[in-house]
Amino acid sequence: MAESTSKETRVIDTIAAIRDAVQSERSAGRTIGLVPTMGALHAGHLRLVEASLHECDSTFVTIFVNPSQFAGGEDCSQYPRTLQADTDELARLGVQWVFAPAAGEIYPPGFSTHVDPPDEARRWEGVCRPTHFRGVATVVLKLFQIIPADVAFFGQKDYQQSVIVQRMAADFNLPIRIHICPTVRDKDGLAISSRNCYLSDEERCQAPSLFGCLNLAAEMFAAGERSAAKVTAHMRQALADAGVLRIEYVALVHPLTLEEVHLIDDTTIAIVAAYVGSTRLIDNRTMGR
Amino acid sequence: MAESTSKETRVIDTIAAIRDAVQSERSAGRTIGLVPTMGALHAGHLRLVEASLHECDSTFVTIFVNPSQFAGGEDCSQYPRTLQADTDELARLGVQWVFAPAAGEIYPPGFSTHVDPPDEARRWEGVCRPTHFRGVATVVLKLFQIIPADVAFFGQKDYQQSVIVQRMAADFNLPIRIHICPTVRDKDGLAISSRNCYLSDEERCQAPSLFGCLNLAAEMFAAGERSAAKVTAHMRQALADAGVLRIEYVALVHPLTLEEVHLIDDTTIAIVAAYVGSTRLIDNRTMGR
Numbered sequence: 365m366a367e368s369t370s371k372e373t374r375v376i377d378t379i380a381a382i383r384d385a386v387q388s389e390r391s392a393g394r395t396i397g398l399v400p401t402m403g404a405l406h407a408g409h410l411r412l413v414e415a416s417l418h419e420c421d422s423t424f425v426t427i428f429v430n431p432s433q434f435a436g437g438e439d440c441s442q443y444p445r446t447l448q449a450d451t452d453e454l455a456r457l458g459v460q461w462v463f464a465p466a467a468g469e470i471y472p473p474g475f476s477t478h479v480d481p482p483d484e485a486r487r488w489e490g491v492c493r494p495t496h497f498r499g500v501a502t503v504v505l506k507l508f509q510i511i512p513a514d515v516a517f518f519g520q521k522d523y524q525q526s527v528i529v530q531r532m533a534a535d536f537n538l539p540i541r542i543h544i545c546p547t548v549r550d551k552d553g554l555a556i557s558s559r560n561c562y563l564s565d566e567e568r569c570q571a572p573s574l575f576g577c578l579n580l581a582a583e584m585f586a587a588g589e590r591s592a593a594k595v596t597a598h599m600r601q602a603l604a605d606a607g608v609l610r611i612e613y614v615a616l617v618h619p620l621t622l623e624e625v626h627l628i629d630d631t632t633i634a635i636v637a638a639y640v641g642s643t644r645l646i647d648n649r650t651m652g653r
Numbered sequence: 654m655a656e657s658t659s660k661e662t663r664v665i666d667t668i669a670a671i672r673d674a675v676q677s678e679r680s681a682g683r684t685i686g687l688v689p690t691m692g693a694l695h696a697g698h699l700r701l702v703e704a705s706l707h708e709c710d711s712t713f714v715t716i717f718v719n720p721s722q723f724a725g726g727e728d729c730s731q732y733p734r735t736l737q738a739d740t741d742e743l744a745r746l747g748v749q750w751v752f753a754p755a756a757g758e759i760y761p762p763g764f765s766t767h768v769d770p771p772d773e774a775r776r777w778e779g780v781c782r783p784t785h786f787r788g789v790a791t792v793v794l795k796l797f798q799i800i801p802a803d804v805a806f807f808g809q810k811d812y813q814q815s816v817i818v819q820r821m822a823a824d825f826n827l828p829i830r831i832h833i834c835p836t837v838r839d840k841d842g843l844a845i846s847s848r849n850c851y852l853s854d855e856e857r858c859q860a861p862s863l864f865g866c867l868n869l870a871a872e873m874f875a876a877g878e879r880s881a882a883k884v885t886a887h888m889r890q891a892l893a894d895a896g897v898l899r900i901e902y903v904a905l906v907h908p909l910t911l912e913e914v915h916l917i918d919d920t921t922i923a924i925v926a927a928y929v930g931s932t933r934l935i936d937n938r939t940m941g942r
């Protein structure tokens with residue numbers, strides 16, 4: 365029996381108890397990794413968990429479907445909730461601490477302080493989902509205070525979120541290191557997401573076109589094309605050819621400011637958000653490498 | 654020579670160095686008290702410092718005139734700056750660590766994440782100074798991250814600020830205790846403030862009328878009056894009688910929500926903001942005791 369599976373996985377739902385757990389790990393001199401998730405764990409999350417297990421002595425995974433990052437009409441209520449399966453999977457990996465609070469534990473009556481997220485939140489997802497990053501930044505700040513880890517792990521798949529969390533950590537002097545892990549993809553290139561479960565078979569066949577259009581951009585750049593306007597036009601066409609017609613944005617952006625660029629270089633990030641059927645998917649990739 | 658004066662007082666201006674200092678105190682097992690100030694230290698601040706010295710093993714005083722809590726047209730540029738005198742006074746008291754950063758250390762280029770303060774910030778000072786508490790809450794959060802103390806000390810004189818800081822600490826799960834210290838007053842009752850130095854001799858004679866009108870409210874309450882409308886009318890008249898005509902607000906409010914009350918009880922707080930000459934002063938007192 366591997367040592368990792370011999371540890372008991374504890375699922376904790378109160379702030380007081382998870383703080384005690386952090387304190388006990390700290391007192392034992394262990395470094396702490398934090399993996400904030402909304403549950404419905406998939407290979408993308410597990411990559412974050414593995415990075416934390418590798419890098420830190422003790423790993424805390426949080427599972428909280430944060431209502432404040434969903435707008436009215438979004439999928440908060442039907443967002444997949446699979447706590448038992450999630451916990452089993454985390455136990456298998458050897459995660460010792462899972463924090464799965466109820467909404468009232470995180471947002472008690474009278475709660476009204478928020479993070480006003482950085483300028484990078486105003487673009488792209490911030491246009492399509494105006495209150496999303498305010499909700500994300502607020503809950504991430506809270507989780508960082510509840511579980512004061514050495515390192516927190518986020519996925520590159522939510523690229524804009526990763527930029528915003530890093531900017532918030534810098535702006536607020538948060539004493540935590542942010543580790544961004546690469547996107548995990550299915551064999552056909554579709555970025556793994558908890559929302560992929562909403563896709564019908566037909567939609568699932570269309571969905572890899574998001575990664576396809578990002579790769580097309582990288583190929584055009586590798587072949588010498590530098591015009592963002594030309595490349596994004598081809599990306600849009602590639603999505604349309606695949607039957608993805610409801611595009612929210614396709615853009616080539618600066619990796620830190622997220623401002624749209626006119627001329628592409630190898631630091632440029634291609635980003636896309638589009639509906640496949642009624643499911644909104646996002647993806648991104650760098651033009652370098 | 655008292656032990657307190659035998660310690661060297663270190664004035665530090667970089668985040669990295671003050672973090673090292675906090676770490677060294679923590680490693681030695683010492684508890685840490687934080688007293689955030691804008692300098693121009695007076696007896697009100699020194700009361701906070703003394704509370705910290707009494708309660709904590711190691712006291713960190715920050716001196717930072719935070720530009721983001723002043724609006725255009727306010728007194729940021731002429732706010733008194735007396736770093737050498739402040740440091741001498743803190744050395745005399747036995748404070749070991751002073752953090753006095755330049756504005757660029759706290760707000761480097763690209764800084765753009767803020768705290769959107771709680772609902773309690775929308776009233777009173779928040780109406781008169783709409784961006785004030787956003788600036789206060791943001792810098793306080795940053796200082797709490799830079800100097801992760803066990804306890805932070807604030808004065809009751811800035812009553813609304815004390816409510817907002819406590820609400821933010823609760824809402825963001827900040828692992829710090831907030832200790833509110835009583836207002837320190839001159840012999841004639843004027844709440845001690847760095848801004849009192851702006852007052853002419855004549856204005857200095859008018860200024861105690863702020864505390865006078867608060868005491869009048871308490872006397873009316875003690876005599877059985879419960880109507881907030883009647884009491885505030887008398888408070889306004891008392892200010893006018895003293896020559897204080899530019900009143901920003903006079904109110905009787907709930908101690909936590911800061912909502913105006915109709916019927917006074919012994920938890921009610923009387924608050925006042927008024928100009929004496931061109932100097933804006935604030936004060937408050939409870940109706941109890």
